[in-house]
Each structure stands twice: as C-alpha cells, then as structure tokens.
Amino acid sequence: MNQGIDVPQIQRFGALYIASARLKTMSKWRTIIAAVDIGNPLFYLIAVGIGIGVLVEQGSGTSGTNGIKYIAFIAPALLANTAITGIMDETIFPTIEGFKWRKLFFAQNATPITGRQIAIGVYLAALCRALFSVSVYYILLLAFDVVNFGISILLMPIAVLGGGAFGALMLFAAAKIEKEDQFFNILGRLVIMPMFLFSGTFFPLSSMPIYLQPIGWISPLWHATELGREAAFDYGIGTMMVVVHLAFLITLLVTGLVLATRQFEKRLAK
Amino acid sequence: MSKPLISVRGLTKVFGDFTAVNGIDFDVAKGESFGLLGPNGAGKSTTMRILAATSTRTSGTVEILDKDPELFGPLVRAHLGVVPQQDNLDGELTVSQNLYIYGRYFGLPKKFIKNKIEELLEFAQLEEKRDVKVEALSGGMKRRLTIARGLVSEPDILLLDEPTTGLDPQARHILWDRLFRLKEQGVTLVLTTHFMDEAEQLCDRLVVMDNGSIMAEGSPAGLIKEYSSKEVLEVRFGSDRNKEVAPQLATMCERMETLPDRVLMYTEDGEALLEQIMQAKLHPTTSLVRRSSLEDVFLRLTGRTLIE
Numbered sequence: 001m002n003q004g005i006d007v008p009q010i011q012r013f014g015a016l017y018i019a020s021a022r023l024k025t026m027s028k029w030r031t032i033i034a035a036v037d038i039g040n041p042l043f044y045l046i047a048v049g050i051g052i053g054v055l056v057e058q059g060s061g062t063s064g065t066n067g068i069k070y071i072a073f074i075a076p077a078l079l080a081n082t083a084i085t086g087i088m089d090e091t092i093f094p095t096i097e098g099f100k101w102r103k104l105f106f107a108q109n110a111t112p113i114t115g116r117q118i119a120i121g122v123y124l125a126a127l128c129r130a131l132f133s134v135s136v137y138y139i140l141l142l143a144f145d146v147v148n149f150g151i152s153i154l155l156m157p158i159a160v161l162g163g164g165a166f167g168a169l170m171l172f173a174a175a176k177i178e179k180e181d182q183f184f185n186i187l188g189r190l191v192i193m194p195m196f197l198f199s200g201t202f203f204p205l206s207s208m209p210i211y212l213q214p215i216g217w218i219s220p221l222w223h224a225t226e227l228g229r230e231a232a233f234d235y236g237i238g239t240m241m242v243v244v245h246l247a248f249l250i251t252l253l254v255t256g257l258v259l260a261t262r263q264f265e266k267r268l269a270k
Numbered sequence: 271m272s273k274p275l276i277s278v279r280g281l282t283k284v285f286g287d288f289t290a291v292n293g294i295d296f297d298v299a300k301g302e303s304f305g306l307l308g309p310n311g312a313g314k315s316t317t318m319r320i321l322a323a324t325s326t327r328t329s330g331t332v333e334i335l336d337k338d339p340e341l342f343g344p345l346v347r348a349h350l351g352v353v354p355q356q357d358n359l360d361g362e363l364t365v366s367q368n369l370y371i372y373g374r375y376f377g378l379p380k381k382f383i384k385n386k387i388e389e390l391l392e393f394a395q396l397e398e399k400r401d402v403k404v405e406a407l408s409g410g411m412k413r414r415l416t417i418a419r420g421l422v423s424e425p426d427i428l429l430l431d432e433p434t435t436g437l438d439p440q441a442r443h444i445l446w447d448r449l450f451r452l453k454e455q456g457v458t459l460v461l462t463t464h465f466m467d468e469a470e471q472l473c474d475r476l477v478v479m480d481n482g483s484i485m486a487e488g489s490p491a492g493l494i495k496e497y498s499s500k501e502v503l504e505v506r507f508g509s510d511r512n513k514e515v516a517p518q519l520a521t522m523c524e525r526m527e528t529l530p531d532r533v534l535m536y537t538e539d540g541e542a543l544l545e546q547i548m549q550a551k552l553h554p555t556t557s558l559v560r561r562s563s564l565e566d567v568f569l570r571l572t573g574r575t576l577i578e
Contacts, residue, residue, distance in 0.1 A: 102360070
C-alpha cells in the first residue's frame with residue numbers, strides 16, 4: 001500500500017474531503033447561485049414587501065402583524081426560504097447525480113471513504129451554500145433598514161437550521177427514489193409551493209382556517225420563520241414556543257440525517 | 271507459494287430470488303493477472319463489486335490481503351484501485367482536477383498527488399488534455415483517465431470491470447498496451463471481460479463463468495488445450511444448407527458445433543480436413559482455418575457463444 005494513506009485520518013476527515021470537492025464544483029456555478037439565492041428573495045421583498053405592504057398597512061396598519069412593518073414581517077420568512085431552497089438544490093441534485101446520472105458516489109466509495117461520509121459531505125457543502133446566501137441577504141436587509149443590527153444576527157443560524165432540517169429529509173428522499181421525474185413533479189407542486197404559501201410567510205399562520213394550519217405546523221419554513229421573527233423583532237411568541245420550534249427543527253434534522261446516511265450506505269452496497 | 275492476495279471460497283450473492291453468484295472459489299496471487307471471462311449476466315460484475323469491498327455477499331468467505339472486505343471496507347479499499355464498467359468521472363472538472371480530487375479521497379498529501387498526476391498523465395497519454403474538461407474527452411481517453419485515476423493511490427491490486435467494452439479497436443489496443451505495462455511492473459490485475467481476445471492477451475490465469483458459476487479455470491493456453499482441439503475449421507454453406515450437410519461433416523472430425531451462420535469443426539489439422547471436405551464434393555461457400563480460442567472453450571463448456 002502507498003505509505004501516504006492514513007486510513008484512520010480518512011475515517012475522521014473523509015466527509016470534509018467530500019464537502020471540499022462539492023464546494024469546488026459549486027464554485028463554478030457561483031454567479032447563478034448568487035443570482036438565484038439573493039435575487040429571488042430580493043424581488044419578493046420589494047414586490048410583496050413594499051408593493052403589497054402598502055395595501056396591508058392602508059387596511060389595518062400593523063395590527064395584523066404584531067406591530068411590525070409588513071416588509072419586515074416577511075423578511076425572516078424569505079430569508080429562511082432562501083436557505084431551504086438553496087440546501088434543497090445542493091442535496092437533491094448532487095445526490096441523484098451521484099447515484100444515477102454520473103455515479104460519482106460509486107467512484108468516491110471505491111476509496112476508503114464510506115457512504116456515510118459521502119452523505120455528510122454533500123450535506124455540509126449544502127449548508128455552506130446556505131450560510132453564504134443567507135449572510136449576503138442579511139447584509140442587504142441591514143442596508144435596506146429592514147432589520148436592525150443586533151440580536152437579529154440570529155436570523156442567519158435560524159435560517160440555516162430551517163434549511164438544514166428540510167435538506168436532511170431531501171438528502172434521504174433523493175437517495176431513496178429511483179425515478180426522479182415523478183419526484184420532481186410531486187416535490188415542486190405538492191411540497192415546495194404549498195410550503196411557501198402556507199407557512200405563515202406572507203401572513204400569520206393563525207389567520208388561515210384551522211384545517212390549513214397543519215401545513216404550517218409540519219413545515220420547517222414556518223418554524224424557522226417564527227423563530228426568525230422572534231429573534232429580529234421581539235415578536236412575542238414566548239419561550240415555550242421558541243423551545244417547541246427549535247426542538248421540531250432539530251428533531252427533523254437529526255432524523256433526516258440518520259435516515260439519509262443509512263440509505264446512502266444501503267444503496268452503495270447493493 | 272506465498273499467500274494469495276485474494277482468496278474467495280463459496281462466494282454467493284442472491285438478489286431476491288435471483289442468484290447472481292453461486293458458490294465460487296478462486297485465489298489470486300501477487301503480481302498475477304487474473305481474469306473472469308463470461309457473457310453478460312454471468313455474475314462477473316457482482317463478484318467485482320464484492321472484491322472492491324463495496325458490496326455485501328450473501329454467504330461464503332472473501333479475504334483480500336488477509337482481511338474480510340465486508341468488515342474492513344475502508345482498510346481494504348486503501349489497497350485497491352477500481353476501474354468500473356461505466357466511467358464515473360466528474361465531467362464538470364478537468365482531467366487533472368479529477369486525478370487530484372481522487373487522490374485527496376485517499377488522504378494523500380498534496381505534493382505527492384501533484385507529482386503523481388504528471389506520471390499518470392504520461393501513462394494515460396493525456397498530457398495535452400490536462401486542463402480539458404472531462405466531458406470533452408473521447409470514450410478511449412475517458413477510459414484511460416479512469417484507469418489512471420484508479421492508480422493514483424499506487425494500489426496493490428487493480429480491479430478492472432470490462433475495461434474495453436464500448437471502445438473502438440484502436441482505442442482497445444492502446445488500452446491493452448497500457449495494461450500490459452502495468453502487468454510488467456508487477457501490479458496485480460483482476461479483470462472481467464466478455465472478449466476472449468482480451469482475456470488471451472492480458473490474463474495469466476482465468477476462470478470461465480456462466481450463470482453465476484465457474485465452469486473452468488486455467489491459463490488461456492491450458493484451457494484451450496484442455497477443452498478444444500489445436501485448430502478449428504469454420505465452414506459456411508449458406509444458412510439452409512448448413513444443417514443439411516452437418517451429419518455428413520460430423521463423421522469427418524472429432525467434434526463439431528453448428529451455429530446459425532456457420533459450422534465449426536474441431537481438428538488437429540484444419541487444412542487436411544478442408545481437403546477432405548472438398549474431396550467429398552461438399553464445396554463450402556467460405557472456409558477459414560484458425561487456431562482454437564477461448565471462444566471455442568466457452569462454446570464447448572456452455573453450448574453458447576460469448577457474445578449473443
């Protein structure tokens with residue numbers, strides 16, 4: 001064997017090798033990533049936050065949004081959504097590519113790297129993308145005076161946590177599915193769109209009829225949004241709910257990762 | 271003889287109700303070039319994935335460098351170079367980036383990999399393509415790069431699954447030349463193929479596989495000697511007449527195979543047999559005398575041709 005190969009070292013850092021390879025590929029798409037991750041929510045913020053905000057505030061002032069300006073009300077939701085969609089892109093596509101399109105995972109697994117490390121490496125790289133996008137977006141929010149610098153800095157880790165919880169599930173789903181076309185149809189139409197609309201993004205979840213509220217309850221976006229609002233504006237949801245939101249997101253993240261790493265191992269060993 | 275690098279006993283792999291590999295045994299010695307020859311679906315690739323310490327087995331024992339690959343996957347894989355049937359290079363990265371990243375997966379120092387890349391680019395004859403994206407390479411170049419990638423860690427054993435399938439004849443010959451060099455350098459090669467000429471060129475020893483079982487084992491020359499005659503006379507009478515004349519031909523040689531398009535006659539002296547056929551006024555439309563090959567061995571063992 002080559003004397004330079006240190007297997008215990010690979011067992012410790014293998015996931016980082018994978019993450020760094022992923023970041024190298026990602027960096028080739030940096031312009032598109034920046035445009036999508038920052039441009040998209042910015043358009044929403046301006047069109048909905050300022051445009052529709054005028055209508056909202058003409059109608060009821062800020063009484064419907066716990067005294068917060070409408071643009072500020074939706075900002076944490078859009079921030080969390082940026083993290084969610086970014087992490088979703090960087091878990092789903094590399095995973096399907098790795099198992100099916102290019103079979104890169106099989107090449108990686110032919111080295112001392114394990115399936116578990118591949119899963120975690122892909123996941124870590126996805127978190128890096130979200131952290132980058134969320135940071136830039138947060139600076140824009142400061143610049144536009146939508147939020148004040150201070151404890152609102154917690155918006156960033158909260159958004160990444162929300163994205164990470166959803167992304168862990170997507171990592172598992174993408175490793176599980178065999179027919180990606182159906183998966184994309186279902187995901188886009190029945191998961192992403194309802195989640196974006198019914199997670200208290202543009203209005204408080206409580207203003208929806210009770211039978212629609214469960215969509216929000218199971219949505220990582222809603223939990224991250226509520227936490228984000230609490231961090232940014234003292235929204236007043238109470239400590240109890242902060243704990244509930246955090247517990248929900250962390251449980252989702254851990255469950256998703258356990259399922260994903262198992263599924264990676266299983267599919268590679270077939 | 272020193273202990274074999276690879277030792278396989280009673281290896282079985284079952285998928286659902288399909289037995290892909292059915293209780294096979296073989297050893298591979300250090301420095302040997304060992305082949306698994308058989309048609310598609312014989313269980314070769316399944317066996318290779320188990321040897322590569324990535325797939326699990328249903329039963330039997332496997333030892334690679336004295337270790338069970340299922341229990342010590344990463345440790346065993348640190349000694350292996352793997353060239354899969356389907357190239358799985360990263361098409362978005364360049365030739366040298368692909369080698370570099372792969373070296374990093376083995377945790378090799380950057381400086382070592384940088385030097386190694388130069389050596390491997392030369393070996394794979396890809397020096398001028400170093401900064402070209404992999405997507406833009408031809409099939410033969412991708413294959414050579416995949417082999418080079420498998421060598422980045424200086425493995426003790428190189429596993430090649432169907433190394434030349436899908437390549438044009440020229441690309442295959444370049445690849446054979448490269449593999450032959452590795453063999454000369456003492457790298458232990460294990461390869462699967464359904465090309466008998468490839469097996470004859472590259473393997474010191476091989477097993478013939480069919481339906482998950484080993485049908486025969488030996489050196490290419492030994493197998494031919496054991497299971498076939500020295501020469502083969504191939505005669506064609508046209509698709510309708512082949513069957514018609516077959517009974518008469520059968521009396522003239524030791525053994526005969528009637529294929530849809532031609533009749534193969536096994537003999538020690540092909541020219542003499544052809545003369546005999548001419549004298550019998552059978553006049554084949556075409557005739558060819560050749561030496562026996564592994565294809566004939568396979569036909570003898572299974573009653574089928576390798577490529578159907």
